Amino acid sequence: MTSWVVKIGKETPEHWGFARDDRLWDVRRPGFFGRIEPGDDVYFWLAKTGLVSWVRATTSLYPIGPHSRPARWVDNHLGQYTHRFEFEVISDDVPHLAVWEELRTAGGKKYAAQSPANEITEPNAELFLRAQFGKQSDVAFVDVPVSYTPGADMRERAERQITLRRGQARFRNRLIIAYAGKCAVTGSTVTSVLEAAHIDRYYGDHTNHVTNRLLLRSDIHTLFDLRLLTVSDATTVLLAPWLRNSEYKPLHGKTLQLPDSSTAHPDTHALARHRESCEWA
Structure with missing residues (x-):
């Protein structure tokens, strides 16, 4: 870069x-x-x-x-x-x-x-x-409004929530670089909808590592977090059975797109734990 x-x-x-x-x-x-x-x-x-x-x-x-x-x-x-x-x-x-x-x-x-x-x-x-710079910002906005008052700028609130959803800036940027700006599942290159998804749940800084994350399009991130999509031990995408006749059908069995550098590959043990937490798998 x-x-x-x-x-x-x-x-x-x-x-x-x-x-x-x-x-x-x-x-x-x-x-x-x-x-x-x-x-x-x-x-x-x-x-x-x-x-x-x-x-x-x-x-x-x-x-x-x-x-x-x-x-x-x-x-x-x-x-x-x-x-x-x-x-x-x-x-x-x-x-x-x-x-x-x-x-x-x-x-x-x-x-x-x-x-x-x-x-x-x-x-x-x-x-x-x-x-030349001192403190670095992990997230652009820290305080997110939780209540609505008439006249509030809802676009600003939505953008702040999106910023938080995408993940800490420095880790998301590392993933964007590692994955060449592409969703690991769909290959989408629309950066605005790419998010840093934890594989193991976030339990502190020790889980905040590139190998414990995947760069995913926002809807794929949601399916991943809901345990409706996971990754096999052969790094292929697995969909919950009831999604295999939906618009996501082409993704089932698709090979995960991994970074060129093996040091940025997702942790296989973390992926296994995610897979085991999907009851249907």
């Missing part, structure tokens, strides 16, 4: 606040942005100030359509944005405001300060960027 430094114009410092809340970034011309992939680290840099955030892309760049969520940018280019990528926040805790020359020195390269995006492939530069 590649890292990127994306510039926010000094005239519009409020754009980071809009981006953080909406978890998206719009551009007028694809350019380098067209090479951003899910799992890439993106560092937002406010011109004449320094780093303001570290995020991780959850989508590639895609065209903004008539039904896309409206953005809240406030500049002379409003209406000219053509493409977008989405992200999850890793950290916006910046104890030290680095200057551009420090990044150039760390990477040994003359990155273009005036460019909207700089590709960072030099290991020392990547280490430098990460070192």
